[in-house]
Amino acid sequence: MNGEAYPARLDIDYAERRQRLSALVRVFLALPPLIILALISAGGDETVAKEGGEMVTRGAGSITSGLFVATVLTLLFVKRYPRWWFDFLLEFFRFSARVGAYLFLLTDDYPALEEEQGVHLDFDFPDVDRDLSRGLPLVKWLLALPHYVVLLLLYVAVALVSIVAWVTIIVAGRYPRPLFEFVVGVGRWGLRVYAYAFLLITDRYPPFRLD
Secondary structure, three states: OOOOOOOEEEEEOOOOOOOHHHHHOHHHHOHHHHHHHHHHHEOOEEEEEOOOOOEEEEEOOEHHHHHHHHHHHHHHHOOOOOHHHHHHHHHHHHHHHHHHHHHOOOOOOOOOOOOOOOEEEEEOOOOHHHHOOOOHHHOHHHHOHHHHHHHHHHHHHHHHHHHHHHHHHHHHOOOOHHHHHHHHHHHHHHHHHHHHHHHOOOOOOOOOOOO
8 A cells, every 4th residue: 555545534532431321321322313314314215015915115215325336336337426415425434424423332432413523434535536436336346355364353353442442431541542443443434434435435445454
């Protein structure tokens, strides 16, 4: 990887002292922003008739998955990346990052709908003619397969680390810095892979790195 910053970036401010009571009931405190996030990301439902006349309702997919398909088609046929849905995805992922950071005890700041707080996430808007190929979006999700395997193992480690961090915060009021950096690094890694394979904002293959 060269010295140029990757087009998808994540950083979270580290706080030395943490709120023990808030951490103790964090999973319950995080429910409202999680519900908001689910409502924003959920697609509409559709009602279909099954054999025998039974009517069933099923999900039609999420907004982000719909925009993925739309972006593939737009790049393939007209080679454009509309700025308005890039801006929507950027703000959506910023809010998602704030909710995730709060849920996983990386911050004690209750997730705001607009303010950045201590969670810094950014995407670079692509120069489509220079930075994006027309046909590569069709196979990026497949090219990223090695990352999926590594990230699956890393997410298991994050779950275990978060339990250790939760206990440490309850007992000592602090999140061990090495564990904090590891969890943020995994989030950063996953964001780069998603930006490459599904947001399609870059053709630069994601590095296998936490930093």
